[in-house]
Amino acid sequence: xxxxxxxxxxxxxxxxxxxxxxxxxxxxxxxxxxxxxxxxxxxxxxxxxxxxxxxxxxxxxxxxxxxxxxxxxxxxxxxxxxxxxxxxxxxxxxxxxxxxxxxxxxxxxxxxxxxxxxxxxxxxxxxxxxxxxxxxxxxxxxxxxx
Amino acid sequence: xxxxxxxxxxxxxxxxxxxxxxxxxxxxxxxxxxxxxxxxxxxxxxxxxxxxxxxxxxxxxxxxxxxxxxxxxxxxxxxxxxxxxxxxxxxxxxxxxxxxxxxxxxxxxxxxxxxxxxxxxxxxxxxxxxxxxxxxxxxxxxxxxx
DNA sequence: GGTTCAAGTTGTACTATACAACTAGAACGC
DNA sequence: GCGTTCTAGTTGTATAGTACAACTTGAACC
Numbered sequence: 001x002x003x004x005x006x007x008x009x010x011x012x013x014x015x016x017x018x019x020x021x022x023x024x025x026x027x028x029x030x031x032x033x034x035x036x037x038x039x040x041x042x043x044x045x046x047x048x049x050x051x052x053x054x055x056x057x058x059x060x061x062x063x064x065x066x067x068x069x070x071x072x073x074x075x076x077x078x079x080x081x082x083x084x085x086x087x088x089x090x091x092x093x094x095x096x097x098x099x100x101x102x103x104x105x106x107x108x109x110x111x112x113x114x115x116x117x118x119x120x121x122x123x124x125x126x127x128x129x130x131x132x133x134x135x136x137x138x139x140x141x142x143x144x145x146x
Numbered sequence: 147x148x149x150x151x152x153x154x155x156x157x158x159x160x161x162x163x164x165x166x167x168x169x170x171x172x173x174x175x176x177x178x179x180x181x182x183x184x185x186x187x188x189x190x191x192x193x194x195x196x197x198x199x200x201x202x203x204x205x206x207x208x209x210x211x212x213x214x215x216x217x218x219x220x221x222x223x224x225x226x227x228x229x230x231x232x233x234x235x236x237x238x239x240x241x242x243x244x245x246x247x248x249x250x251x252x253x254x255x256x257x258x259x260x261x262x263x264x265x266x267x268x269x270x271x272x273x274x275x276x277x278x279x280x281x282x283x284x285x286x287x288x289x290x291x292x
Numbered sequence: 293g294g295t296t297c298a299a300g301t302t303g304t305a306c307t308a309t310a311c312a313a314c315t316a317g318a319a320c321g322c
Numbered sequence: 323g324c325g326t327t328c329t330a331g332t333t334g335t336a337t338a339g340t341a342c343a344a345c346t347t348g349a350a351c352c
Binding site for chain 1: 275
């Protein structure tokens with residue numbers, strides 16, 4: 001096995017380890033906001049609001065799943081739905097103030113955790129690692145290995 | 147924000163994207179072997195057998211979770227339990243032949259998917275990316291961001 | 293104006309998970 | 323040596339996240 005192949009093996013193994021750990025620890029870090037909820041809120045913030053269907057498409061989730069997630073986030077007051085006046089089937093989702101606050105807070109604490117984890121990395125390596133990850137994730141739609 | 151900080155932001159964002167996708171697609175890639183089952187079987191192969199408690203500790207899972215996973219894997223004939231003659235509380239878990247076959251098969255197909263994904267990367271970048279991931283995952287036990 | 297399409301909800305089922313209570317067996321203290 | 327305490331594992335119960343299928347409601351298009 002040449003070194004490119006063995007690097008691919010390592011990438012596979014380490015990505016798998018990461019995915020498993022992320023799954024296991026996601027709920028423990030921020031009991032008030034699961035990884036899924038967090039990514040949904042982030043998306044709403046980035047997009048300044050969007051439809052449930054857009055969330056489902058973007059995250060490759062079933063619309064029923066999104067519907068329930070959205071219902072839960074509305075129940076806890078983190079988002080609100082506004083009927084699209086153009087099309088009454090559509091609910092445009094927006095962060096509430098409470099939602100923005102919690103999102104900010106969780107973002108900060110996640111950021112702090114990543115910073116701590118990466119504290120002793122030289123800047124050059126951080127920049128390169130970041131670029132590799134972007135390239136990896138950009139490398140496809142949503143099939144393939146994770 | 148300096149470039150180290152913005153690299154950390156990127157790493158955080160991309161790792162989060164990866165973790166979410168992994169979760170969403172894990173079950174779809176290999177319906178016959180979930181990501182968790184796959185990692186448990188891999189561990190058994192690497193270790194040439196181990197105890198349920200070791201799996202729980204290694205993967206930061208509750209022992210009840212492991213107990214049920216193990217029961218399922220035994221039911222489908224992929225692993226077997228052997229009572230430790232030294233200590234009758236202990237069940238040493240081993241892959242069966244069927245387990246080894248399926249593990250090999252899934253490993254190959256995961257490997258192929260990663261290879262395809264990384265096909266157009268220069269070897270130098272693969273090697274560096276692999277090293278960064280190892281370093282990242284080695285960076286702690288099982289707290290912190292995913 | 294009926295047919296077809298799109299957005300979302302609800303019923304149902306399944307998997308992965310944790311925590312707590314329990315059983316069975318081992319080890320230690322005196 | 324026998325009670326206390328520790329360890330390995332199972333089972334009961336609850337929860338989150340997910341999918342698929344059936345349905346409702348509204349829009350669009352002949």
